[in-house]
Amino acid sequence: MTPLVKAGVIGGILTSLAGAGYASTYLFPSPTKKVSDLITRQDLYMLLKTGNNEDTTHWTKAWEAYKKDNNGNENDIFGLEGWKSDGSVDVTAKLKEKCGILKGSLVYDTDDSQYKNITKYCGRAITVEDEAKKDSTLTIINTETSGTAGDWDNKHTNRSNLKAYIEKLGMTFSGINANQIKEGCKVAKTKDKVTNKDQYSGIYEAYKKVCTK
Known part of the structure; x- marks a missing residue:
């Protein structure tokens, strides 16, 4: 293979890789919307307070819903520390801790499954x-x-x-x-x-x- 042909082949490969990277970025963009900001804009939900003795009743309901929806699953939705598939161990404190982190995470939009999970288990509808x-x-x-x-x-x-x-x-x-x-x-x-x-x-x-x- 002559140096000229070799250079052409290498150039073509690099171009293809660059194009694939561009296409990947274009077709599969990263999530850019912060959950807490999206919740504020949507104005349908409010995040539960994560401080001590705050929103206690609502956290109890959130835990019951989480436990029910993840029943029988070894791997729960949020990957909570201490989770048992039968829900026999109350890890509400871990749910609150996780929710405190997730409110700052990025999602695509309100249709994102992660966003829906956060509003369901970390928040409640505005009354x-x-x-x-x-x-x-x-x-x-x-x-x-x-x-x-x-x-x-x-x-x-x-x-x-x-x-x-x-x-x-x-x-x-x-x-x-x-x-x-x-x-x-x-x-x-x-x-x-x-x-x-x-x-x-x-x-x-x-x-x-x-x-x-």
Whole structure:
């Protein structure tokens, strides 16, 4: 093989390799979207707090869901330290630890399976109560104490003007009393953006009218 031919062959190989690398980069780009930023932009979920004694109830639910979905699998989705295929060992602390790391990871988009897993096991859907808490013009009427009886009485007195909103929250309007409105709001505050996606705006508006002041 002459030096000229040899140079041509080598050049062709290098060109092919460079082209393959370019094509690979072009066809299979790396994920670039940070999970926590994507969650903020999508505005459907919120990440669970990972501090001590924070979001305890929600972490319990997350662990139960994780345990159920990974039951029988030697290799669990997040590769948690201490995981047992039968879920017999509670590794909620490891789940929280992993979630704290994963929120900073990169994914392709909201359809990425990793993103879906993170929102499912490390977060929860935003509720009408969460939304109302962010609105400085609203005060959520407490549904857990008796100290707000006057507020619920006022809602009952004004019930005729609130009929459509009361029914939108799933309450039966006929014969409703102040305590039933209070109990209805206790249930309604958990309505979220994901489960009620198509009707959420109407539900949130009703929640503001009936359950806040």
